[in-house]
Amino acid sequence: MSQTFSNNDQIGVVSTFSELINANFKGEMNALCWERNLDGDFKEIVSKLQLKENITEVFREDLLELKLSEQGKTAREIILNDLQLLTDFGASPSLNLLKNYERDEEFDFISTDVYSYHVDRSPIGTDTFLCTYHGAASDIIANDQVEQKILIPEVRQKLKDLHNGSEEDFETFLREYFFDLHYQPKPNAQPINLGLGNLWRLAVDHPEQKVLPCIHRAPVENNGEFRLLLIC
Template identity: 45%
Template sequence: MTPFSLPPGNSQIKCVHSFDELVSTRFADGVNALCWQRTLPGDFGEIVQLLGSSGDSSEAITTLDEARLRRLPVSAEGRRAIDQLLADLELLRNHDLDPALNFISGYPRDDEPGPIPTDVFSFHADSAPVEADTFLCTYHGPTSEGVRNDEAQRRVDIPETRSELLKIFGGADNDDFREYLKENCYDLHYAAVSQARPFSFGLGNLWRIAIDYPGSPVPPCIHRAPATLPGQARLLLIS
């Protein structure tokens, strides 16, 4: 696995050296993404290949449980990879989280995206009504991408886009309109500026990223899922 390289000049990311440090470090002073850099043992590609050829993963996103992973006829290296997946799931569950391990061959796209696409391929921020974080780790396949907050603009703040949304809404730019934006998640999606330098989350690294919630001390981490192409399935842990 290729080690994660901290993007030059990006002060929003802090690298940590253990799971305890990952979960205990407070987001502050503009830092809204924590990365636990790891080089993991095992052959995760073997797991993906077996899942893709098994014929019972017709869904674009399949959530994997321990029983299914244990049934896979893997080599010793594949077994090491499975042990790592289960260990990560246990780490997060022991921290009172509800992680999911997903085999992803594709994501649903907006059939009619309108002025603002709201699928996971669009740069976006996660949100919650109470304090929370998002945890992510890509074990195989294309990785998630992030972009600095000062290299992105909320799409609803782009004048042309906002004007089009107002026409669809059919009302004034007031509290009702802002509630309309929130209900449709339009206010969570961003456009990268022309000089933006998106960065990869890398393989094997466990990330904890800030989300949008009332009273958050930092802006949310802006990120997106990678484009999915035939033959490039992902193995992703998310919570």
């Protein structure tokens, strides 16, 4: 097991998919990692897939059509198995070939795109699952190492100016436009990179959640390299 993950209070490390879905978040732990060193050539798969948009969903049929080396076939089987495990669990996994996500450049004082540290919110009890097979991997950060952006005085004042409405409606405005989901790292904060091949389960903000939601961000992509990401 990785010392980085197993010695961190925020992360629970497991060795099977069954443990990943059945373990409970508790205390400071709001991220679970099925830590894996995967065989196979995932770069070959990425090189043979067709990017149709900046984010292109890759389906099972697309993978099966690829002419691959033995190492490529090994990688494909791993991906197909992960998709099947999550589907059988009741999730709706999506495999994405990524050039980049859309940037939020509307405001210069707050960003609400996925490159900003944020939490996921759901009205129902659910979790976020993700695995990066190729390319830059996502980061998480401990909840006590960040500040909610809407609580930063200068940001809050600019949001109030933008809202230009009653104080009673302001909190609703912050939620409606997802400003409240985003966080700013404190000085000397230490993000944790999720690495390649690991399948993660991250706590989501929902009414039944007993722990704080896991704060995470998409990475800036490596120059000239696509990401292959499973997420649901």
